[in-house]
Amino acid sequence: MYDVVVVGGGPSGATAAEDLARSGKRVALLDKAGRIKPCGGAIPPRLIADFAIPDSQLVARIGTARMISPTHRAVDIPIENGFVGMIDREHFDEFLRVRAAKAGAERITGTFQEILRGDTTAVLYRDRASGETRSLPTRLVIGADGARSNVARGEVPGGDKIPYVIAYHEIIKSPGKTATYDPMRCDVVYDGTISPDFYGWVFPHGEQASVGMGTGVDGVDLKKATAALRRASGLEECETIRREGAPIPLKPLDRWDNGRDVVLAGDAAGVVAPSSGEGIYYAMVGGRVAATAAAATLASGRASDLKLARKLFMKEHKTVFRVLRTMQDAYYKSDERRERFVSLCHDIDVQRLTFEAYMNKKLVRARPMAHLRIGVKNLAHLMRLVPPTYG
The missing domain is CATH 3.50.50.60 (FAD/NAD(P)-binding domain)
Known part of the structure; x- marks a missing residue:
């Protein structure tokens, strides 16, 4: 028993x-x-601390996240005072x-x-x-x-x-640093041609990388979308090690x-x-x-x-x-909304609070004025009072 x-x-x-x-x-x-x-394989510092994960399990420590819009404009977000751990x-x-x-x-x-x-x-x-x-x-x-x-x-x-989305990715052999791929950077691609309702990703895993996407829309060709993402990321010719798919709630x-x-x-x-x-x-x-x-x-x-x-x-x-559910409902509906979302990610308040929340797994309450500024900018984008902008 x-x-x-x-x-x-x-x-x-x-x-x-x-x-x-x-x-x-x-x-x-x-x-x-x-x-x-x-799985993209990203884990925050809080997980490493709370569950006593040894350094030997980390295949990479990521210092930058790149958000890529439907028009292929990119916003690089440095991860201040921390990192994103990558595991296989x-x-x-x-x-x-x-x-x-x-x-x-x-x-x-x-x-x-x-x-x-x-x-x-x-x-x-x-x-x-x-x-x-x-x-x-x-x-x-x-x-x-x-x-x-x-x-x-x-x-x-x-x-x-x-409810769930279907996630699919391909584990490939890393090419090392190129003009379009950086083994110290995670790329998140908000593009309706890759995923009409979620996103695509390129996440380094040391000597390997995970390239994939997710969607809840029936009829999307997951392998075709991932092939397009690999072409756009300059990873088309990299050796494919394995392919995997599964539902993600x-x-x-x-x-x-x-x-x-x-x-x-x-x-x-x-x-x-x-x-x-x-x-x-x-x-x-x-x-x-x-x-x-x-x-x-x-x-x-x-x-x-x-x-x-x-x-x-x-x-x-x-x-x-x-909060994350509200964000997804607000910005993942169309490429026009996704364009605005990536534009909003250029804001320094958004960058700092996002990654502090990611690393610590709680909303940061120590900066009330930053929250207020983000709220105003968020409404301005959703109401189309400002154009998408990039630095």
Whole structure:
């Protein structure tokens, strides 16, 4: 009998499994293995500090972000007093799983099938090595199995209706610094020919780079759009190492538990930031609060304590998610709006507050006049009272 079975071995599930194992719980970490999620691979300094990520996991430290508009005008934003850490999900996720196992979690390789209930709750899975269906009896289940979570779909009301974009990227061999590519700079491309409702990206990964895009619009040819992005970035001839695609959720579910013995975490709960699509930090926080809620339920015997996961997460991050959702709704509707958004990014107040918020994962309240100036400029752009401008 396990105390908790964690379904899914990405950053969220591995974090939950490690936290619970370190607290003395008997934990099984069920992961189907062999899958690498498409991801730009950016992590903020706060994640590195909060989750004790060693420097060996960083393949690059980025000092500049370049925003590129539909008319190909660029705004370079220096990352003052910090950096964006870059990781490779192929190695980073496995590092987290290994760390969870060292903490005491039992790693099991297989594919989740369903949750059965009789005298006890049991997770059924198909063992990867034998192909046999096996059972993991448990008191609680954490569903951390991605945006199209089978655990969420079968157990949590609304778990089958989560909105998402489809992300696709190609990992390529880095050409080194060129006229159009800088291994110390992340490029974010707001261009309707690449993505009609989201953005494209070129993110360095040391000796490699991630080039991709996301969209929620049906019928968009993801590979064709990524090929166009590679041409525009001078990366068309670079060796392609691998190609990956997956859904990325963009709205937290209204409910994360089934009121009995299941709680969701990470993409399964919808905790990817709107506008930016950032997910690794929020996934790991989601895993941590799910572990906290599970531990509280095991201690108290009250299934209602599973609600702590969503409460704890939203207490700290709800405002940031709301602001980012408003930004996406306001500026991602058309190329004309995207042009104005990139123009607004040229403002020094926007630059400083954006990256302070990114690095610290909270809205910066120490500069009220800067917030006021940004609000006025934002309204001016949305009402077309000023033309898009660039320095």
